[in-house]
Structures are given as C-alpha cells and as structure tokens.
Amino acid sequence: MESLTEIRETKIIYDELLFDYLDILKTKYKLTNGHNCSHTERFFYQLWEDTDTFIQNTYGLKSNHADKFSLIVALLSDYRSFDKWEDVINDDWTFYDFPNAHGGRCCCNHRIHNAYVMKNTNTGMSVIVGSECVKSRMITNTALQTKREAAVKRANKRRRVEKAEAEEMSQQDDVMRVTLFEAMSYPHAKVNWGRWRGTEITA
Numbered sequence: 469m470e471s472l473t474e475i476r477e478t479k480i481i482y483d484e485l486l487f488d489y490l491d492i493l494k495t496k497y498k499l500t501n502g503h504n505c506s507h508t509e510r511f512f513y514q515l516w517e518d519t520d521t522f523i524q525n526t527y528g529l530k531s532n533h534a535d536k537f538s539l540i541v542a543l544l545s546d547y548r549s550f551d552k553w554e555d556v557i558n559d560d561w562t563f564y565d566f567p568n569a570h571g572g573r574c575c576c577n578h579r580i581h582n583a584y585v586m587k588n589t590n591t592g593m594s595v596i597v598g599s600e601c602v603k604s605r606m607i608t609n610t611a612l613q614t615k616r617e618a619a620v621k622r623a624n625k626r627r628r629v630e631k632a633e634a635e636e637m638s639q640q641d642d643v644m645r646v647t648l649f650e651a652m653s654y655p656h657a658k659v660n661w662g663r664w665r666g667t668e669i670t671a
C-alpha cells in the first residue's frame with residue numbers, strides 16, 4: 469500500500485498547465501463556488517480517470533493517490549491566486565466530521581472507514597476526505613490540523629456512544645429471549661414482564 473505523502477511531493481507541477489486543466493474540469497463538471505462535491509461519487513470516478521489521463525499526457529507518468537488528492541485540493545481553492553503547493557495547503561480550510569457517513573472513499577480514491585468533510589473557506593467548495601490523508605498531506609497547515617484533531621475526537625466520542633447504545637439494545641434483546649424461553653417452558657411460572665420495559669408486549 470502506498471504511504472501517505474505530503475501534497476508537496478506530488479509529481480504535478482504547480483503551474484499554468486495545471487490551471488488550464490483545472491479550468492477545463494470546472495467547466496466540464498459545472499463546479500462553481502459553494503459547490504459541495506461530497507455526494508457525487510460517479511463524478512469522482514470520471515474525475516480520477518481524467519486525472520490519470522492528464523498526468524500520463526503531461527508527465528508520461530502514472531498518477532497515484534497523492535496526485536489525485538493534490539489536484540482536488542487545488543481544484544477546490546482559488547488556484548490562480550497561489551504560486552506553489554505550499555500556499556494551497558496553507559489556504560483557509562475547515563474540517564468537520566460527517567455523522568452517519570461510514571466507509572466510502574476519500575477524494576483521492578483511497579478507501580476510508582470514517583468520512584470527514586474538508587472545505588475551502590474562500591471558495592466554499594467542499595469534499596469528502598479521510599482524516600489520515602489530511603493529516604499527512606496537509607501537514608504544514610497547523611490551523612487545519614487543530615480542527616482535524618478536534619473533529620476526529622468528536623467523531624470518536626459519538627461513535628463510542630453509538631456503540632454503547634447498540635450494545636445495550638442487544639443486551640435487552642437477550643433478556644427478552646430468556647424471558648420468552650421461561651414463558652414457553654413453564655407456562656404457569658410467574659414471568660417477570662417488568663423486565664420488558666420499553667416494549668409493547670403486555671402480560
């Protein structure tokens with residue numbers, strides 16, 4: 469598996485050729501400021517193919533996750549106002565967790581367990597990302613890293629609560645199964661129906 473590298477290590481050169489290509493993508497996929505790229509997975513499969521072709525044609529090389537991530541980060545920002553990858557990374561980005569979104573893919577086509585959203589504050593454009601990709605590839609943006617850590621902490625806490633609730637529900641199911649067994653096996657036995665709190669079954 470590919471290790472997570474910084475955006476600065478992409479093979480894409482931050483130049484006019486890239487900007488022209490990003491202009492084409494914005495027209496092709498009708499991307500304007502405020503666009504939320506999060507839920508259009510089909511769009512991403514096409515975009516990744518386009519990126520493969522761009523990198524092959526421009527540099528004669530195969531593209532990897534780092535290239536795809538970098539390209540999308542540039543696409544989401546006001547790319548012509550910057551001179552280098554470093555400036556794009558250090559642009560104003562925000563990061564938040566995406567409740568109820570589990571699994572899927574990061575914008576770099578990297579499989580993820582937990583989905584997060586990264587948004588460029590200047591363009592208002594956002595995208596689904598994995599927290600590890602942002603951690604490694606946007607490493608120099610310390611403000612973003614602080615937001616990422618807080619969002620991951622919040623999400624982990626929420627998942628712990630959800631898990632505990634699910635476990636409690638399954639324990640209640642066990643109690644119900646035992647009580648049903650008692651009722652069937654010993655029809656005259658006094659069954660503790662009170663243990664079925666919260667259910668609609670009555671004695």
Ligand SMILES: [Zn+2]
Pocket residue numbers: 533537574575576577578597598601
């Ligand atoms: Zn990724």
